Amino acid sequence: MSPAAGEPASPPARLSAAEAVDFLQLLEKLKHLKRTGWVRSGVAGAESVADHSFRMATLALALGGAEGTDAMRCVKMALVHDVAEALVGDITPHCGVSDEEKHRREAEAMAQIASLLGGGAAAEEVSLLWHEYEQGQTAEAKLVKDLDKLEMIAQASEYEQAQGMDLSGFFRSTQGKWRTQTGGAIAEEVTRRYEAHKAQRADGGDE
Amino acid sequence: MSPAAGEPASPPARLSAAEAVDFLQLLEKLKHLKRTGWVRSGVAGAESVADHSFRMATLALALGGAEGTDAMRCVKMALVHDVAEALVGDITPHCGVSDEEKHRREAEAMAQIASLLGGGAAAEEVSLLWHEYEQGQTAEAKLVKDLDKLEMIAQASEYEQAQGMDLSGFFRSTQGKWRTQTGGAIAEEVTRRYEAHKAQRADGGDE
Numbered sequence: 001m002s003p004a005a006g007e008p009a010s011p012p013a014r015l016s017a018a019e020a021v022d023f024l025q026l027l028e029k030l031k032h033l034k035r036t037g038w039v040r041s042g043v044a045g046a047e048s049v050a051d052h053s054f055r056m057a058t059l060a061l062a063l064g065g066a067e068g069t070d071a072m073r074c075v076k077m078a079l080v081h082d083v084a085e086a087l088v089g090d091i092t093p094h095c096g097v098s099d100e101e102k103h104r105r106e107a108e109a110m111a112q113i114a115s116l117l118g119g120g121a122a123a124e125e126v127s128l129l130w131h132e133y134e135q136g137q138t139a140e141a142k143l144v145k146d147l148d149k150l151e152m153i154a155q156a157s158e159y160e161q162a163q164g165m166d167l168s169g170f171f172r173s174t175q176g177k178w179r180t181q182t183g184g185a186i187a188e189e190v191t192r193r194y195e196a197h198k199a200q201r202a203d204g205g206d207e
Numbered sequence: 208m209s210p211a212a213g214e215p216a217s218p219p220a221r222l223s224a225a226e227a228v229d230f231l232q233l234l235e236k237l238k239h240l241k242r243t244g245w246v247r248s249g250v251a252g253a254e255s256v257a258d259h260s261f262r263m264a265t266l267a268l269a270l271g272g273a274e275g276t277d278a279m280r281c282v283k284m285a286l287v288h289d290v291a292e293a294l295v296g297d298i299t300p301h302c303g304v305s306d307e308e309k310h311r312r313e314a315e316a317m318a319q320i321a322s323l324l325g326g327g328a329a330a331e332e333v334s335l336l337w338h339e340y341e342q343g344q345t346a347e348a349k350l351v352k353d354l355d356k357l358e359m360i361a362q363a364s365e366y367e368q369a370q371g372m373d374l375s376g377f378f379r380s381t382q383g384k385w386r387t388q389t390g391g392a393i394a395e396e397v398t399r400r401y402e403a404h405k406a407q408r409a410d411g412g413d414e
Binding site: 014015017018020021023024025027028030031047048050051053054055057058059061062063064065066072075076079080083117121122125126150151154155158185186188189190193 | 221222224225227228230231232234235237238254255257258260261262264265266268269270271272273279282283286287290324328329332333357358361362365392393395396397400
């Protein structure tokens with residue numbers, strides 16, 4: 001594997017090797033970027049944006065086209081929905097940045113990412129998926145936005161049970177905001193288990 | 208969102224809400240499971256299996272059907288390739304467990320995961336993807352196995368640069384093992400940058 005070997009290997013379909021490695025280096029940042037909501041709440045060992053995106057995408061895979069969606073489009077959208085955060089960080093409603101400014105910064109980051117990907121088919125696909133998610137109009141974007149919130153409340157429940165702080169505000173922040181029946185039904189089950197566990201703790205049942 | 212509300216919401220296509228939440232709880236473990244190779248090498252803040260799987264899957268998305276593969280099958284395979292580790296942990300060649308025993312434990316875990324997913328279409332899909340990856344015979348499995356190793360050497364390079372320990376053994380472990388031209392070409396680029404950075408450090412260029 002000599003770096004100087006000049007023979008042109010059969011190239012990847014859409015990316016040069018250099019673009020692929022640039023993209024790997026970009027995605028690395030999402031492994032290090034801890035989700036702001038947990039950090040602000042004092043969670044120890046808070047998950048990364050990559051952790052969050054992985055669980056969303058894998059749930060999308062398992063749901064497989066719920067709500068008449070294109071399952072694979074949902075999986076891909078879940079993978080890229082936070083990719084702009086590799087360049088601008090995880091901006092939340094508590095960061096003192098307006099929604100418009102957040103969108104502007106992220107859209108600018110997506111243009112940089114498209115350029116890093118070489119501006120061809122891969123760049124276009126990643127960019128289209130991200131903008132579709134942001135606009136939230138298609139069936140796929142609505143479902144993936146629900147998965148984003150579901151993943152969050154499931155994690156809030158897990159951190160609260162493991163670490164004892166009150167993370168009920170994350171549940172309240174989602175009330176009345178479910179865009180699909182699938183999202184609402186799963187949220188109801190997450191909430192049911194969360195409340196049952198809380199009631200058990202209040203009874204001293206597991207302490 | 209009353210837990211007792213009895214009206215049947217339109218169900219997800221393939222999973223009940225309870226199965227979806229069971230699956231979320233299972234996947235949570237992959238966020239906490241640190242990759243054994245880094246832990247053994249003394250890496251601080253080692254990434255999770257979820258982090259690793261996220262970057263593999265997102266690179267598969269960007270590569271989009273390299274080597275004549277079904278791009279979406281590669282993305283999905285990358286998402287599930289380590290999912291058995293949620294139950295059996297990240298067993299490496301240094302753990303004193305034979306390859307056969309590792310496979311046996313993981314296959315048993317996959318049967319449990321299929322049961323957790325309800326035994327229907329989602330269970331079947333996740334299970335088939337995992338077994339296809341393990342067998343390593345299809346074009347998709349070969350490419351995803353290369354992505355698994357690529358993701359690892361890229362991470363070795365990043366940790367070595369950030370934390371200073373010698374992780375060259377991870378590069379050596381992949382020599383001669385690339386199964387696709389795409390994987391080999393990207394590995395060559397990762398290695399070229401790794402060696403350039405190392406030479407620069409040796410010259411005192413960035414210290």
